[in-house]
Amino acid sequence: MALLMNPLSNLETYNISEDLGFILEDPLEELPDPYQPWIRLAKNLPSLIDDQQLRDEVKKLPELSICHLQGHKELRLAHLALGCITMGYVWEGGDKDVTQVLPRIIAVPFCEISKKLGLPPIMVYADCVLANWKKKDPSGPMTYDNMETLFAFPGGDCSKGFFLVSLLVERAAASAVKVIPDIFDAIINKNCNVLKEGLRTVSSSLREAEQTFHLVHEYVDPIDFFKILRIYLSGWKGNSLLPEGLKYEGVWNNPRKFSGGSAAQSSIIQCFDALLGIQHGSVHENSSAQFLQEMRDYMPPSHKAFLEAVASGPSVREFILSSKDADLKKIYDECVRALVDLRNYHLKVVAKYIIIPSSQLKNNANRKEVKEDEEKGTGGTDLMSFLKSVRDTTKKACL
Ligand code: HEM
Numbered sequence: 155m156a157l158l159m160n161p162l163s164n165l166e167t168y169n170i171s172e173d174l175g176f177i178l179e180d181p182l183e184e185l186p187d188p189y190q191p192w193i194r195l196a197k198n199l200p201s202l203i204d205d206q207q208l209r210d211e212v213k214k215l216p217e218l219s220i221c222h223l224q225g226h227k228e229l230r231l232a233h234l235a236l237g238c239i240t241m242g243y244v245w246e247g248g249d250k251d252v253t254q255v256l257p258r259i260i261a262v263p264f265c266e267i268s269k270k271l272g273l274p275p276i277m278v279y280a281d282c283v284l285a286n287w288k289k290k291d292p293s294g295p296m297t298y299d300n301m302e303t304l305f306a307f308p309g310g311d312c313s314k315g316f317f318l319v320s321l322l323v324e325r326a327a328a329s330a331v332k333v334i335p336d337i338f339d340a341i342i343n344k345n346c347n348v349l350k351e352g353l354r355t356v357s358s359s360l361r362e363a364e365q366t367f368h369l370v371h372e373y374v375d376p377i378d379f380f381k382i383l384r385i386y387l388s389g390w391k392g393n394s395l396l397p398e399g400l401k402y403e404g405v406w407n408n409p410r411k412f413s414g415g416s417a418a419q420s421s422i423i424q425c426f427d428a429l430l431g432i433q434h435g436s437v438h439e440n441s442s443a444q445f446l447q448e449m450r451d452y453m454p455p456s457h458k459a460f461l462e463a464v465a466s467g468p469s470v471r472e473f474i475l476s477s478k479d480a481d482l483k484k485i486y487d488e489c490v491r492a493l494v495d496l497r498n499y500h501l502k503v504v505a506k507y508i509i510i511p512s513s514q515l516k517n518n519a520n521r522k523e524v525k526e527d528e529e530k531g532t533g534g535t536d537l538m539s540f541l542k543s544v545r546d547t548t549k550k551a552c553l
C-alpha cells in the first residue's frame with residue numbers, strides 16, 4: 155500500500171532536531187556588536203542584582219533597533235538575554251520593591267523580538283532551558299560536567315543546576331520524538347511490529363528521562379531554589395504583587411499580564427500526552443487542561459504546531475484499543491506507566507523543593523504570612539493539585 159502522506163515526516167520543518175528534540179542545537183553565545191550592552195548586562199545579572207544595580211544599568215542602555223538581528227538563532231539569543239534582564243529588572247527588589255513598569259529602552263526591542271519569534275515578552279522555558287546552554291569542550295559529550303548555562307540568576311549554581319538538569323531530561327526524552335513519524339506510518343500501514351518497536355523506544359526514553367531527573371538532587375539546593383531562584387521565574391498574571399500586570403512602556407498603553415516560566419511550556423511532555431492520547435480533561439471545565447493549553451502559546455510556534463499535528467494524527471490509543479494484539483496493549487501500558495512514574499517522581503521533587511522549604515520558612519518566627527499566591531505555580535495555578543490532577547489523568551489512560 156502506498157505510504158500515505160505523513161504530516162510529521164520532516165521534523166526539520168518544525169525546528170525539531172533529530173538528536174536533541176525541542177532543544178535549540180548549538181545556541182549562539184554572542185550577538186552582533188551593537189547588542190553587546192544587552193549581553194553584558196545579562197551575563198552579569200547575579201552581581202548586578204546582588205548590588206541592586208541592575209535597574210540603574212538598564213536605564214543607561216542605548217536605544218537599539220532590532221534590524222541587525224539576523225536569523226532564528228540570533229533572535230532566540232536576544233529573547234533569552236532580554237528575558238533574563240526583564241525578570242531581573244522586575245524582581246531585583248524581591249517582593250518588597252516590585253516595579254510596575256518595564257522601561258521603553260528594553261520593552262520596545264523585547265516586544266519586537268517576541269513578535270518576530272511568536273513568543274510572549276517574558277522569559278519562557280524555550281529561553282532559559284532550551285537555548286541557555288553550551289559545551290565547555292565543543293568536541294566533548296553533552297554531560298553536566300561539560301556544560302554551562304549562558305546566563306544565570308542569583309542563588310549560586312542553583313539556576314545552572316535547575317536549567318541544565320531540565321535540559322538533560324529533555325535530551326533523554328528527545329530520542330522518543332524522532333520515532334513519532336515512524337509510529338504514525340506504522341498505524342497508517344497497520345504494521346504492528348514497527349508500531350511495537352516505536353513504542354518500546356518511547357517507554358525506554360521515558361525511563362532514561364526519569365533516571366536523568368535524579369541529577370536534580372546533586373545540582374539544585376532546595377533552599378536556594380525556594381528562597382531565591384523561584385522569585386525570578388515568577389510572572390505577572392495571577393500575581394498579587396503585580397495585580398494589573400506589567401506596563402511595557404512605549405509598547406502598550408495598559409499593563410499586560412503574562413504567566414511566569416513553567417515546564418508546562420516544555421513541548422516534550424505535552425508531546426507524549428498527545429501521542430498516547432492522554433487528555434487532561436477538557437479545556438472548558440478543567441483548569442489543568444486550560445493551563446497546559448494556555449502554555450502552548452508560550453512555546454515556539456513551530457513546536458506548538460508539532461503538538462497539534464501529533465494530536466490530530468492517527469490515534470495510537472484508538473488503534474491499540476481496536477487491536478487484538480495483547481502484546482501491543484502491554485507495550486502501550488508500559489509507555490503510560492513510564493509517564494506516570496516520571497510525574498510521580500516529579501511530585502516527590504516538588505515536595506522536597508517547594509512544600510518542605512515553604513513550611514520550614516513559614517515556621518520561622520520572624521517570617522511574615524506566606525503570600526496567598528506563593529503556594530501557586532509560577533503560572534498562578536495551585537501547583538500541587540495541578541500536578542496531581544495531571545498525574546491522575548495520566549494514570550487513568552492505562553488500558
Ligand atoms: C527543582 C526541581 C523542580 C521543581 C521544584 C519543579 C516544580 C514544578 C512546578 C511547581 C510545576 C507546576 C507548574 C509550574 O509552576 O511550572 C511544574 C510543572 C512541570 N515540571 Fe517541574 N519542577 C522541577 C523540575 C522539573 C524537571 C527537571 C522537569 C523535566 C523536564 C520538570 C518538568 C515539569 C513539567 C513537564 C511540568 C508540567 C506539568 C506536567 O506536565 O506534569 N520539572 N514543576
Ligand SMILES: N#Cc1ccc(NC(=O)NCc2cnc3scc(C#CC4CC4)n23)cc1
Nearest residue numbers: 278279320384387415416417528530531532
Ligand atoms: N512556591 C513556589 C513555586 C516554585 C516554582 C514554581 N514553578 C516553576 O518553577 N516552574 C518552572 C519549572 C517547573 N518545572 C520545571 S523544569 C524547568 C523549569 C523551568 C523553567 C523556566 C522558567 C521557565 N521548570 C511554582 C511555584
